[in-house]
Amino acid sequence: MSASCATPASGASLPGTPLFDAAALRAIEAAALAGADDTTVLMQRAGQAAWRTLLAQWPQARRIVVVCGPGNNGGDGYVLATQALASGRDAVVVRLASHAPRTDAAQAMCAAFEAAGGRILVFDGALPAADLVVDAVFGIGLSRAPDDATAALIDAINAAGVPVLALDTPSGLSGDRGSADGVAVRATRTLQFLAPQIGLQTGDGPDHAGALSLDTLGVDARCFADAQAQARRIDAHDLAHWLRPRPRNAHKGSHGRVLCIGGDHGTGGAVLLAAGAALRAGAGLVEVATQGVHVAPLLARWPEAMVRRTDNVSALAGALEAADVIALGPGLGQGSWGHALFDETLDAASAAGTPLVLDADALNLLAARPRALPAGAILTPHPGEAARLLDFDTAAIQRDRPAAVRALAARWNAVVVLKGAGTLVCAPGGLPWLVAAGNPGMATGGMGDVLTGVIAALRAQGLDAEHAAACGALLHAVAGDTAARTSGERGLLPGDLIDVLRACANPEPNP
Ligand SMILES: NC(=O)C1=CN([C@@H]2O[C@H](COP(=O)(O)OP(=O)(O)OC[C@H]3O[C@@H](n4cnc5c(N)ncnc54)[C@H](O)[C@@H]3O)[C@@H](O)[C@H]2O)[C@@H](O)CC1
Numbered sequence: 277m278s279a280s281c282a283t284p285a286s287g288a289s290l291p292g293t294p295l296f297d298a299a300a301l302r303a304i305e306a307a308a309l310a311g312a313d314d315t316t317v318l319m320q321r322a323g324q325a326a327w328r329t330l331l332a333q334w335p336q337a338r339r340i341v342v343v344c345g346p347g348n349n350g351g352d353g354y355v356l357a358t359q360a361l362a363s364g365r366d367a368v369v370v371r372l373a374s375h376a377p378r379t380d381a382a383q384a385m386c387a388a389f390e391a392a393g394g395r396i397l398v399f400d401g402a403l404p405a406a407d408l409v410v411d412a413v414f415g416i417g418l419s420r421a422p423d424d425a426t427a428a429l430i431d432a433i434n435a436a437g438v439p440v441l442a443l444d445t446p447s448g449l450s451g452d453r454g455s456a457d458g459v460a461v462r463a464t465r466t467l468q469f470l471a472p473q474i475g476l477q478t479g480d481g482p483d484h485a486g487a488l489s490l491d492t493l494g495v496d497a498r499c500f501a502d503a504q505a506q507a508r509r510i511d512a513h514d515l516a517h518w519l520r521p522r523p524r525n526a527h528k529g530s531h532g533r534v535l536c537i538g539g540d541h542g543t544g545g546a547v548l549l550a551a552g553a554a555l556r557a558g559a560g561l562v563e564v565a566t567q568g569v570h571v572a573p574l575l576a577r578w579p580e581a582m583v584r585r586t587d588n589v590s591a592l593a594g595a596l597e598a599a600d601v602i603a604l605g606p607g608l609g610q611g612s613w614g615h616a617l618f619d620e621t622l623d624a625a626s627a628a629g630t631p632l633v634l635d636a637d638a639l640n641l642l643a644a645r646p647r648a649l650p651a652g653a654i655l656t657p658h659p660g661e662a663a664r665l666l667d668f669d670t671a672a673i674q675r676d677r678p679a680a681v682r683a684l685a686a687r688w689n690a691v692v693v694l695k696g697a698g699t700l701v702c703a704p705g706g707l708p709w710l711v712a713a714g715n716p717g718m719a720t721g722g723m724g725d726v727l728t729g730v731i732a733a734l735r736a737q738g739l740d741a742e743h744a745a746a747c748g749a750l751l752h753a754v755a756g757d758t759a760a761r762t763s764g765e766r767g768l769l770p771g772d773l774i775d776v777l778r779a780c781a782n783p784e785p786n787p
């Protein structure tokens with residue numbers, strides 16, 4: 277029968293689990309329907325799984341309002357409402373006048389609910405008092421922005437002031453894109469059916485979906501085999517895949533030499549953070565090229581680093597030659613100093629094929645003066661920088677983050693880390709990685725500098741560009757969660773992540 281919180285296995289040798297879009301879910305459904313299952317059976321399993329979730333999470337809930345839409349998502353809601361009635365709960369369905377069930381299966385479930393004595397109320401601007409609201413308005417069939425009446429219904433769900441269990445998708449949110457065109461339900465928990473959707477885990481998805489559960493509806497594992505994944509989700513458990521115990525005969529040369537370039541006047545802390553993160557993430561040697569005024573404070577904080585003053589850009593040449601990986605951008609600025617270092621570094625890295633990690637103003641300079649990047653470069657934009665790199669606006673990036681990260685990787689022929697809730701990492705033509713870790717405490721100046729140092733250090737330790745970026749983004753997020761666990765999210769500083777990086781970068785090996 278159905279298995280809660282299980283994910284269909286695929287790509288066993290890769291870390292993480294696949295995430296899907298609505299088209300892939302339709303394909304899985306079609307494969308199931310071509311076999312032993314029919315829609316009504318799947319709908320009954322979905323509604324029953326939802327009822328079990330409700331009982332497990334909110335055993336005390338007596339008054340249950342189920343808001344049903346016109347499609348099969350609504351059908352799942354009628355099944356749940358029927359189960360709730362049968363168990364003696366006060367369950368009522370609320371729907372818009374225009375949302376009478378339109379599919380055969382949903383009509384059958386609605387009829388069964390009414391036959392069991394269930395009441396259906398037409399939404400009149402407010403929901404009845406409830407201990408819990410179930411959102412069964414739209415699932416993967418959402419096809420357009422909600423009209424005014426539907427928006428008012430969704431607003432009422434959000435204003436109910438009680439927990440909300442969303443079935444399959446929080447209504448209004450695109451499970452493909454991770455954004456809403458207008459209003460969307462903010463659920464306490466979302467029970468996904470068949471397989472997890474990418475849009476619930478990036479952008480606005482996590483805020484709308486709440487906690488996530490999954491039920492595979494007892495569908496045969498073979499039905500998942502041909503479904504096209506849209507990303508692979510990685511979390512703290514996957515760190516050990518990349519961060520293996522070191523060989524006993526390692527020496528500092530085995531772990532690479534990172535050169536961090538940046539820190540114009542007024543922004544020296546940025547390159548200091550990147551260097552500290554590179555050290556704590558395990559780089560063998562870290563050299564910093566920065567303005568002379570920053571040398572003393574940097575050495576006071578990180579005596580392990582080598583520091584080269586680059587008030588004069590020509591002083592950079594030797595460091596560029598010696599580096600195994602170059603991290604360019606933290607605190608670089610866009611003044612004449614930053615411009616000169618940018619040009620010098622890209623020329624040298626392109627000629628020598630040195631791996632690059634570009635962040636912050638290095639990305640802004642690149643957007644302003646586009647040029648080809650050496651193979652295997654890594655870009656780490658936040659949505660604003662991503663918008664400049666694609667000549668979009670930031671809202672367009674956030675409207676469809678999975679598409680944006682693919683487009684960025686293709687446009688710049690580089691591995692791209694698109695930061696933000698549900699960070700996405702993508703190599704050109706590749707399948708994105710979705711980092712299911714991190715917290716809003718990390719939305720603080722300087723966090724990106726730490727990420728740059730972490731990724732550069734992992735690249736220097738031998739991971740290829742894609743895996744250094746994916747593992748680096750994950751390690752950074754896990755460090756953020758680890759640091760937040762001790763004292764909370766508000767007030768979390770980049771230095772707090774550096775303090776716990778070492779503990780996070782040495783996970784127990786996987787059994
Ligand atoms: N995929 C599967 O195998 C299963 C799917 N089930 C449920 O079925 C759902 C998909 O069902 P449907 O394809 O019927 O889709 P939905 O129930 O998500 O919604 C489609 C209906 O809503 C209307 N609609 C879409 N956007 C609208 C908008 N903005 N304003 C007003 N009306 C709008 C459409 O015209 C259509 O009538 C899943 O999310 C899941 O909950 C389950 O019953 C079990 C099995």
Ligand SMILES: [K+]
Pocket residue numbers: 349411412413414415442443444445446447
């Ligand atoms: K829903």
